Amino acid sequence: MEIEEVYSRQQLDEAEGRQINELIARSQRIIPDPDGWLDEELKRNILVTSVDAVLDWARRTxxxxxxxxxxxxxxxxxxxxxxxxxxxxxGMEIVRASPRQGDLMITAGTLTWKMAPQVKRIYDQMAEPKWVIAMGACAISGGIFRSSYSVVPGYNRIIPIDVYVPGCPPRPEALRYGIRMLHKKISKTSITRGVR
Ligand code: SF4
Structure with a gap:
């Protein structure tokens, strides 16, 4: 004996048609993205940058x-x-008396050979990364004492110099300009590739 069909094919087709028509009616309006609010939050709170840029910013400031x-x-x-x-x-107001707590040596003044080992030792004791500004004619080249037997003709004979600030003495504006130049140099440093 055949099992009696509860629904005829026609009834099923009609039910399916109704369902599709309902969907079409509802699809006239786009359902809002439940995570849409996130876009605004991301725009306001997330800054995309590189590790290099963050480190350079922290170091130079x-x-x-x-x-x-x-x-x-x-x-x-x-x-x-x-x-x-x-x-x-x-961010430079803390002038350190200990080289272990500083990362910028500003060499300002005549250096004698007798003092040179101490300056070299201070430089060596500074933590990496470190920078040096040579401030004034004496620091750059020995200045007016250059030809003296006892004077180092420039700090760059004993330690590497990053920025030279000329003058005898350089005015504060000149030193400030030198500091800004050093900031630029630090901004180009990459932790993986050295200077970019
Ligand atoms: S003021 Fe002139 S002489 Fe004195 S340390 Fe500076 S550059 Fe040398």
Whole structure:
């Protein structure tokens, strides 16, 4: 005996047709993306950058100078650090007495050969990465004492120099410009490839 069909083919087709018509009616309006709010949140809260850019930004905005001021250019550095020129805006107000806590040596003044080993030792004790600014004619080339038997004709004879700031002495504006140039140099550093 055949089993009686509960639904005829026609009834099934009609039911399916109704379902499709309902879907078509509802599809006139696009269903909003339930995660749409995320786009706005991402735009407001997420900054996409590279590790290099973040590290360079952190390094250049928190340079801590180390004392190395054997002569008169030191006074111009003191002026640069004081309120009028205010290097604290560059995150540099903490001048360290210990080389282990500093990453920028500003060499300001005449260096004698007798003092040279101490300066080299201070440089060696600074943590990497580290930078050096040669401030003034004496630091760059020995200045007016260049031909003296006892004077080092430029700090670059004993340690690498990143930025030279000429003058006798350089004014605070010049030192500030040198610091900005160093910032630019630091911005081009890559942790994997050195200087870009
Ligand atoms: S450059 Fe001029 S101001 Fe600076 S340490 Fe030499 S002599 Fe002094």
């Amino acid at each position: 928190s340079l801590w100078p180390v004392f190395c001021f054997p002569a008169c250019c030191a006074f111009e550095f003191m002026t640069t650090a004081a309120s009028r020129f205010d290097i604290s805006r560059f």
